[in-house]
Amino acid sequence: MKNTALAILLFVANFAAFSQGQSPNGIDWREINTEHARVIYPAELEKEAQRAANLVTYLHDFQTKTLKSNLNKTPIILFNRTTRTNGFAGLMPRRSGWYVTPFQNAADIGSDDWFQTLAAHEYRHIAQYSKSNAYFTKFLSVLFGDLGIAIGSYSFPNWFYEGDAIMTETAFGAGGRGRMPSFDMPVRTQYLNGIRYKYHKTKFNSYKDFYPNHYHLGWLLVSYGRERYGADVWDKTLEKASRISIWPYAFSRGMKKTIGLNERKYYNEAMSYYDSVWTAQSADNEHTVLKTINTSPKKLYTRYYEPQYLDNENVLVKKSDLSEISALYILDKSGKETKLFDINAEQISTEKSKIVWTTEIPDTRWQLQSWSDVYIFDIQTYTQKRLTKKQKYFAPELSPDATQIAVVEHLPNMQTCLVLIDSETGKELKRFANPENRFIRTPSWSEDGKQMTYTATGLHGTGLYVLDIETETEAEIVAPNYENLSRPMFYRNSIVYNSTKDGIDNIFKINIDTEEVTRIVSAQYGAFCTDISEDKLLMQNYTVSGYNVAEFDLKSAENKSVTSGFTYLKERNSIFTAQEQGKNVFDSLPTTVHESKRYKAARDAVKIHSWSLNSEHDNDIGLVIYSDNYLNTLSEIATFGYDLNTRKPFGYLTTRISKFYPIIDLTGGKALRQNIYTFENEEDTVQWFETFGNVSVTVPFDISRSVWSRGFDIKSSYSITNINDKFIRSVEDVPSDVWFSTSGISGSFHNYRYQATRDLSPKYGQYVTFIYNKVFNNQPVKGYQYALYSALYLPGFGADHSFVIKTGAEFQHAFSDVRSTISKEYQFPSVFEQARGHDYRNFSDYYKLSMDYRFPLWYPDLGGSFLYFKRLSGAFFHDSEFISGRIAGRAILGELRASAGAEISVQFFAFGLGLPLEVGARFAYPYTQSGAKPQFSVITMDLPLN
Numbered sequence: 001m002k003n004t005a006l007a008i009l010l011f012v013a014n015f016a017a018f019s020q021g022q023s024p025n026g027i028d029w030r031e032i033n034t035e036h037a038r039v040i041y042p043a044e045l046e047k048e049a050q051r052a053a054n055l056v057t058y059l060h061d062f063q064t065k066t067l068k069s070n071l072n073k074t075p076i077i078l079f080n081r082t083t084r085t086n087g088f089a090g091l092m093p094r095r096s097g098w099y100v101t102p103f104q105n106a107a108d109i110g111s112d113d114w115f116q117t118l119a120a121h122e123y124r125h126i127a128q129y130s131k132s133n134a135y136f137t138k139f140l141s142v143l144f145g146d147l148g149i150a151i152g153s154y155s156f157p158n159w160f161y162e163g164d165a166i167m168t169e170t171a172f173g174a175g176g177r178g179r180m181p182s183f184d185m186p187v188r189t190q191y192l193n194g195i196r197y198k199y200h201k202t203k204f205n206s207y208k209d210f211y212p213n214h215y216h217l218g219w220l221l222v223s224y225g226r227e228r229y230g231a232d233v234w235d236k237t238l239e240k241a242s243r244i245s246i247w248p249y250a251f252s253r254g255m256k257k258t259i260g261l262n263e264r265k266y267y268n269e270a271m272s273y274y275d276s277v278w279t280a281q282s283a284d285n286e287h288t289v290l291k292t293i294n295t296s297p298k299k300l301y302t303r304y305y306e307p308q309y310l311d312n313e314n315v316l317v318k319k320s321d322l323s324e325i326s327a328l329y330i331l332d333k334s335g336k337e338t339k340l341f342d343i344n345a346e347q348i349s350t351e352k353s354k355i356v357w358t359t360e361i362p363d364t365r366w367q368l369q370s371w372s373d374v375y376i377f378d379i380q381t382y383t384q385k386r387l388t389k390k391q392k393y394f395a396p397e398l399s400p401d402a403t404q405i406a407v408v409e410h411l412p413n414m415q416t417c418l419v420l421i422d423s424e425t426g427k428e429l430k431r432f433a434n435p436e437n438r439f440i441r442t443p444s445w446s447e448d449g450k451q452m453t454y455t456a457t458g459l460h461g462t463g464l465y466v467l468d469i470e471t472e473t474e475a476e477i478v479a480p481n482y483e484n485l486s487r488p489m490f491y492r493n494s495i496v497y498n499s500t501k502d503g504i505d506n507i508f509k510i511n512i513d514t515e516e517v518t519r520i521v522s523a524q525y526g527a528f529c530t531d532i533s534e535d536k537l538l539m540q541n542y543t544v545s546g547y548n549v550a551e552f553d554l555k556s557a558e559n560k561s562v563t564s565g566f567t568y569l570k571e572r573n574s575i576f577t578a579q580e581q582g583k584n585v586f587d588s589l590p591t592t593v594h595e596s597k598r599y600k601a602a603r604d605a606v607k608i609h610s611w612s613l614n615s616e617h618d619n620d621i622g623l624v625i626y627s628d629n630y631l632n633t634l635s636e637i638a639t640f641g642y643d644l645n646t647r648k649p650f651g652y653l654t655t656r657i658s659k660f661y662p663i664i665d666l667t668g669g670k671a672l673r674q675n676i677y678t679f680e681n682e683e684d685t686v687q688w689f690e691t692f693g694n695v696s697v698t699v700p701f702d703i704s705r706s707v708w709s710r711g712f713d714i715k716s717s718y719s720i721t722n723i724n725d726k727f728i729r730s731v732e733d734v735p736s737d738v739w740f741s742t743s744g745i746s747g748s749f750h751n752y753r754y755q756a757t758r759d760l761s762p763k764y765g766q767y768v769t770f771i772y773n774k775v776f777n778n779q780p781v782k783g784y785q786y787a788l789y790s791a792l793y794l795p796g797f798g799a800d801h802s803f804v805i806k807t808g809a810e811f812q813h814a815f816s817d818v819r820s821t822i823s824k825e826y827q828f829p830s831v832f833e834q835a836r837g838h839d840y841r842n843f844s845d846y847y848k849l850s851m852d853y854r855f856p857l858w859y860p861d862l863g864g865s866f867l868y869f870k871r872l873s874g875a876f877f878h879d880s881e882f883i884s885g886r887i888a889g890r891a892i893l894g895e896l897r898a899s900a901g902a903e904i905s906v907q908f909f910a911f912g913l914g915l916p917l918e919v920g921a922r923f924a925y926p927y928t929q930s931g932a933k934p935q936f937s938v939i940t941m942d943l944p945l946n
Contacts, residue, residue: 021367022633022658023081029599029631036060036071040599040630041078044413048100048115049078054590055119062172062585063123066231067164067238069130075630080412081369083360083392085109087118089125091146093609095630096122101410104346104395104441106455106486107182107498107505107528111175111462114439116586120169120176128161129153131235135243147610147626152245156238157203157263158914160251163218164234167226170219171576174584175461175482178219179573181504182526185542186212187220188278189525191271193544199267200868201861204909204916207322207758207871208859210301210546224270227572229259231579248911249865263912264865285504287524290541290550295335302546307331308350309533310379316350317549318343322757323799325707328355330379331549340379342707342753347442349405351398353379354423356405358393362702365661374405376423387426393419395442399449404429406443406452416440418454418467432472438463446490453477453488453495459586464488464497466512477510489532491554496520496537498528503569507539509557520557604629606636620644620672622651633659643672648689663700668693694719712749718742723781738780740826744773752793760854760873761802765793771810773828783826785812796853804852808832812844835879837899837924837935843883850879857904865912875903899926903939 028043037056041049060071075095085103089096102114109117129149133141137152144151170178177183190197190211202211211217225233241254252263261269293315294304302321310316313333320326328340328348345357355377363369374387374396393407402423409417409431416439420430434440438456445452452467462485464478477495478485488497494509501508502519505526510517521527523541527550531538541550577583606627614624622641628634635658640651652669670691696717704710720741752765767790774784787810794803810832813825832848834840858872880898905920922939926932 022631023079023368024363024366025659025661027081029601030596031599032594032596034594036073038073038075039078040075042080042412045078045080045100046596048414049596050592050594051115051589052076052078052098052119053594054592055115056123057592058590059119059123059172059585062581063127063168065580066226067124067127067131067235068232069127071127071130074126077630079368080414081366083370083372083394084368087122089122089129091129091150091609092626093607093628093630094126094129094146096126098122100414101392102439102457104408106441106457106462106484107180110169110177110180111457111482111484112169112173113457113459113586116173116459117169117176120172121165124165124168125161128164128238131238132156132242132245134239135245137242137245140245144612145608145610145626147612152242154913155241155245155248155250155252157251158214159203159218159221160234161218162215163220163222166215166219167222167576170223170573171580172585174586175484177215178223178576179482179500179569180484181500181569183216183219184274185505185526186210187216188274189542189544191275191278192282192525195544196271199264200864200909200912202267203263203912204868204870204914206859206861207856208861210322220274221267221270223572223576224273225259225266226579227575228270228273233258248913252865252912282524285524286522288520288522288552290521290523290527290539290552292541293333293335293549293551294331294337296337298545304331304549305540305547306346306348306530307538307540307549308348308531309536309538310350310353312533315538315549316348316355318345318348320756321546323759325754325756340377344707344754345375347395347397349396349398351400351402354398354402355379356387356396356398356423358396358407359706361390362704364701364703365699367702374407374421374426376405387423388421389426393421397443397445398423399445400447401449404449406445408440408443408454410439418443418452420469430469432467442487444487444489451490453490455485455488455497462486464495464510466495477512477515487529489529491532491537496529496532496554505542507537518557520554521552601629601631601633604631605634614639614641620650633657639669650689652692661699663698665696665698666694688723691722692719707754708751709754710751712747714747715745717744717746719744740779740781741776742773742826742828743776744771746771756800758800758856759802760800760856761804762793763795763802765791767791769831771831775826781826783812783828785810785828787811787831789831796855798855801853801855804854806848806850806852808846808848810843810846834883835881835897835899835926836877836922837879837901837926837932838897838929841883841885841895843885845884846881848879848881850877852877863908866910868909869906870909870916871907873905873907877901877903896928897926898928899924901925901934905939 030041030043032039032049032053034053034057037053039049039053056076064071077095077097078100079097080100082099083101084099085101086099087097098118103109132153133149137149140148140152166177170176197211202217205211236258237254240257241250244250244253247253255266256262300321300323304317304319307315307317315331317329317331318326319329325342327342330338330340345359348355348357356374358372358374361371361373371390372392372394373389374393375384376387377384392410394410395408397406404420405423407419407421409419415437417434418432418440419428421428436458438458441455443452443454450469452469455462455464458480461480461482463476463480464485466475466477484500486498488495493513494511496507496509498505499508505528506519506523507521507527507529508517509520526542528540529537530540535554537552537554539550540547607629608625608627610626612624614622620641620643622639625638627636635656637654642649650670650672652667652671655666657664670689672687672689694717696715698713698715700713702711722739724737748769750767752762755762769789771785771787775782787808789808792805796802810830812828827842832846852875854875856871856873860869860872862869878900882896884894901922901924903920903922905918907916907918910917920939922937923934925934
């Protein structure tokens with residue numbers, strides 16, 4: 001594999017890489033500069049940008065108390081045109097991005113204000129990079145720029161980065177994820193059921209068994225370290241690891257020198273501690289008896305979630321597992337499941353055989369612009385309709401008569417409103433004022449359709465409210481606090497809702513008149529209400545095998561008064577707060593108004609951030625320099641190299657301009673090329689240098705919908721080339737210095753269904769591409785190329801099996817006929833991988849048909865820090881192709897070639913690094929070749945960089 005070393009280095013920097021894609025052109029970008037922050041933002045976010053600048057400036061000294069570092073001034077970009085909920089802090093170049101739309105599901109992020117969470121969490125990542133950039137890592141940063149910092153941090157596990165950031169948001173505020181029982185719920189449930197996974201299985205995860213991601217593992221491990229070994233334990237660990245950062249076990253060695261335990265032994269100690277705490281905690285927990293509706297045996301960890309009553313006998317539910325993506329099912333009271341269709345949605349609502357949900361609709365061009373639109377499905381007629389277009393609606397809820405839908409609208413200026421729309425037309429019927437601009441979540445109707453209840457989050461936590469629809473007056477039922485209220489629903493004169501009030505995710509009821517709070521469901525691990533019908537409560541009940549659909553008779557509720565419950569989370573989180581500032585740091589934020597000015601993108605056009613040694617071929621070496629601007633609209637890569645064979649220098653520069661609707665690529669330079677020709681049973685290997693300039697224009701179209709990634713693009717290019725030395729299929733000498741121009745057009749279309757965790761390939765999908773290139777007329781050389789290539793993905797016979805069928809044809813000729821004597825024919829680079837087991841041959845005409853059958857063989861989950869094996873997979877294949885060559889219109893080669901064989905590959909991790917590698921072996925029998933023998937070869941060194 002060419003450039004394997006560089007690819008590995010780029011992969012280990014993946015955690016720090018900047019967000020790909022662009023915001024739409026035409027945004028009025030502005031910036032605020034303070035001592036510690038440079039906030040770049042759309043003009044409509046002036047108020048929030050001022051708050052972001054104040055937050056970062058205010059938190060600067062707090063961030064460096066337990067992780068001592070010199071924080072450089074960092075660009076922070078606010079993205080407000082996408083429905084994505086996220087944030088990042090990265091290298092190449094150094095910057096942070098905040099996506100301004102919060103989660104609707106409170107269990108995903110907690111009850112703190114979204115910007116406060118972003119400031120604490122993402123700014124901590126910047127502090128981590130700064131802390132690690134010392135000693136040997138500092139030397140690497142001199143050698144490689146930002147890439148050197150990433151290289152020096154490659155031994156740091158992902159669980160540390162995210163766990164430490166979650167620790168910061170938890171210790172700084174009063175509502176971070178570390179305060180949520182649901183955050184340790186999956187691991188806690190496993191331990192209470194006797195399931196103990198070894199460290200490397202939790203670090204690298206599994207295709208066989210469920211384990212939550214590195215955020216959950218990180219919180220448990222980082223917080224235990226702070227509690228057991230003190231506030232500066234991770235500061236000392238990074239300090240020592242940075243001294244030996246070239247060593248793949250540097251982080252583990254840093255832990256050993258700091259606390260006397262390596263990663264594995266530390267994990268064992270931490271989880272032994274949690275085991276004892278959780279066991280003691282559970283012993284005093286009285287569990288409510290719940291009726292489980294999904295009774296089919298689970299072969300894998302399975303999520304039944306968002307259950308909704310259809311009628312007295314049927315429940316609508318989303319379901320997914322390790323082998324299947326999320327889909328809607330009808331579940332009857334006997335446990336029978338009937339699949340409706342795959343779906344990509346969060347909250348769903350149903351009334352009178354209607355189902356509504358929202359789904360993300362991407363912009364056709366701008367990856368950082370998207371919408372969230374409402375869809376409605378009629379079960380009786382089995383018809384689906386998109387109700388709204390280019391809106392930002394969330395958490396749709398059908399009215400009791402199914403004529404209206406309540407939605408939460410979150411606009412690009414971060415204004416949030418509760419809106420009612422017509423369920424037939426999607427037109428807005430009414431909107432309700434929200435003068436304090438609290439973030440509204442999950443509205444729900446009263447049984448008579450005259451009131452709505454919802455939660456709303458502001459600067460001081462989340463409160464519970466009731467809105468009178470006719471008078472538009474709002475009543476505060478629960479004042480803002482940090483108990484993580486969510487999913488309220490009316491029940492008679494009360495509101496039922498989820499809360500963490502007693503230290504576990506349980507279901508409570510508050511009397512609207514008396515404000516008395518009682519607990520009506522005490523779950524063993526955690527339960528989350530989703531619907532009420534008459535006196536029946538429907539919920540997601542967590543178990544060791546995933547979420548179940550559970551039902552509870554509200555008439556039988558004992559309505560126990562709320563006790564103090566589990567105090568463990570409160571007690572240990574007070575330790576972390578004391579280690580930081582001893583208070584909620586967000587209680588006293590500055591309100592300074594900073595100078596705002598227009599952002600001058602030209603000033604940041606060239607931002608060189610990394611450089612490295614690289615090779616394009618086995619016999620050359622070069623220096624590559626990388627530059628990217630902060631908005632990802634202008635990128636440059638410069639390469640300067642030296643060919644060791646010809647002893648000649650070479651170089652080229654590539655510039656990508658992504659600011660406009662078409663993407664423009666400009667490339668120029670000099671490069672080495674090579675090909676093998678066959679003529680009259682003799683092979684000739686030819687090398688030559690090309691001096692070239694190229695301009696291409698690409699127009700991409702993203703038309704993805706629901707569970708389908710779908711899009712196409714069209715590309716047009718023009719290039720001028722100078723060639724010296726022999727370069728063509730020729731029976732005679734040709735000039736050694738030739739200039740000529742070429743043009744081309746190409747396009748591709750893809751349509752892939754999203755993959756489940758275990759899928760080796762998409763279960764359904766298509767891919768088609770075409771290419772046409774030609775040398776302009778009246779040039780010293782002649783030639784054209786056109787190709788058509790397609791791939792079809794289909795499910796196989798097993799749950800995780802798949803077929804991949806590829807077909808295609810490619811032609812390369814001079815513009816001549818059989819009587820022509822033209823011999824100066826240019827060979828364009830081919831798009832095909834030729835038949836496995838056969839040598840590569842140059843061609844004029846090429847036809848191909850191949851089929852692969854891919855399947856998993858074993859999920860071993862075996863190994864340790866040196867090698868850890870995660871999946872063994874196999875494939876059977878058959879390739880057939882017809883190749884012919886032509887010189888001056890005269891055929892010189894025509895051959896039908898075919899091969900069959902098998903492949904086996906193993907996905908593994910080496911040296912404890914979070915870099916999944918895949919290496920395989922191939923047995924190929926080229927049975928159409930006279931005297932052919934079976935061939936065995938190493939086939940892959942796959943680095944999943946995307």
